[in-house]
Amino acid sequence: MTELIQARGLSKTFGDLVAVDGIDVTVQQGEAFGFLGPNGAGKSSTMKMVAATSPPSGGELRLFGLDPATHGPQIRARLGVVPQRDTLDEELTVAENIEIYGRYFGLSRAHVRRRAAELLDFAQLTERAGSRVEPLSGGMKRRLTIARSLVNDPEMLLLDEPTTGLDPQARHVLWDRLFRLKRSGVTLVLTTHYMDEAEQLCDRLVVMDHGRIVALGSPRELIATHATREVLELRFAQDDLTGPAAAVEGVGERVEVLPDRLLVYTADGDAASAEVHRRGVLAVSSLVRRSTLEDVFLHLTGRTLVD
CATH class of the missing domain: 3.40.50.300 (P-loop containing nucleotide triphosphate hydrolases)
Known part of the structure; x- marks a missing residue:
């Protein structure tokens, strides 16, 4: 071409x-x-x-x-x-x-x-x-x-x-x-x-x-190269997410900590959600979605596209 x-x-x-x-x-x-x-x-x-x-x-x-x-x-x-x-x-x-x-x-x-x-x-x-x-x-x-x-x-x-x-x-x-x-x-x-x-x-x-x-x-x-098939988003009421991040460690391939939520990168979002619940982690809301280019950017640079 x-x-x-x-x-x-x-x-x-x-x-x-x-x-x-x-x-x-x-x-x-x-x-x-x-x-x-x-x-x-x-x-x-x-x-x-x-x-x-x-x-x-x-x-x-x-x-x-x-x-x-x-x-x-x-x-x-x-x-x-x-x-x-x-x-x-x-x-x-x-x-x-x-x-x-x-x-x-x-x-x-x-x-x-x-x-x-x-x-x-x-x-x-x-x-x-x-x-x-x-x-x-x-x-x-x-x-x-x-x-x-x-x-x-x-x-x-x-x-x-x-x-x-x-x-x-x-x-x-x-x-x-x-x-x-x-x-x-x-x-x-x-x-x-x-x-x-x-x-x-x-x-x-x-x-x-x-x-x-x-x-x-x-x-x-x-x-496919820089993310996983699905992402579990967990939102919490508190500002300090150090405790929740430690509690979900190992649930997926990696965990990203944002100011208002945790992103758990995993091949199976529903299975990850069940494991988080089993561990007693109480989030205000949870959402399973497919990975996007913003997840790629977050992984590569440590920040979101709109920063």
């Missing part, structure tokens, strides 16, 4: 701050690739370098086989970029936001109008084509931002935290639109701190922490 992104020892520094610390990444044509991690992990800094808008401080980076330092305009012409925050012109109509943006790529007015109509249909915004942007819901504005980013028929779409701030329904609608894009052949590269989003959208992903890659693989591979 063709590698659209090739990064070797890629780094980005701001004075004494090391935002990205020598990472190696490859992204294949047609896949959905994710950067998962908490705020400050280096995801957005990486995306700006991949978008050819921020020069690397070190290492090598090739996009479509080209060097962004010398072929920035050619690279950007083949990209679609969805920034972390919407940058729509709220004084213009929904359709005008796409049409005017398309003119920046040198597209004719007739082509841009046809393309805008196609994209509004894709984004389920056709009925709002003549409406101003300002009163639109957050989900509609996000779909419009994605539609606008596709006006130049990009080979690769970069999405920085695409669903931050959206309600669950709006997030699922957006996931459906992105899935359709991937199925049409567009390569997706996204950053997120939502574990369910990464599991829903990504073929492969890297887990980042403090500017470094701490794990790489598919969501299923990462969970």
Whole structure:
């Protein structure tokens, strides 16, 4: 498969701050690739370098086989970029936001109008084509931002935290639109701190922490390697969980102590729950669930994705 992104020892520094610390990444044509991690992990800094808008401080980076330092305009012409925050012109109509943006790529007015109509249909915004942007819901504005980013028929779409701030329904609608894009052949590269989003959208992903890659693989591979099949969550009323943690030691493969609960990692959550009860450990509530990417991150870094 063709590698659209090739990064070797890629780094980005701001004075004494090391935002990205020598990472190696490859992204294949047609896949959905994710950067998962908490705020400050280096995801957005990486995306700006991949978008050819921020020069690397070190290492090598090739996009479509080209060097962004010398072929920035050619690279950007083949990209679609969805920034972390919407940058729509709220004084213009929904359709005008796409049409005017398309003119920046040198597209004719007739082509841009046809393309805008196609994209509004894709984004389920056709009925709002003549409406101003300002009163639109957050989900509609996000779909419009994605539609606008596709006006130049990009080979690769970069999405920085695409669903931050959206309600669950709006997030699922957006996931459906992105899935359709991937199925049409567009390569997706996204950053997120939502574990369910990464599991829903990504073929492969890297887990980042403090500017470094701490794990790489598919969501299923990462969970199988760094977690167990199930997790027993035990919540307690007291702040000090030292006693309960000692009482459940050995019930599963390992126990993680969080401020408000214990996580018991085990192959059989129901059996673990029965053993905890047999030991006389009284929790306020207990829950058996499957392991997630957040469990992977907790195991690798000692903290949750939202820290």
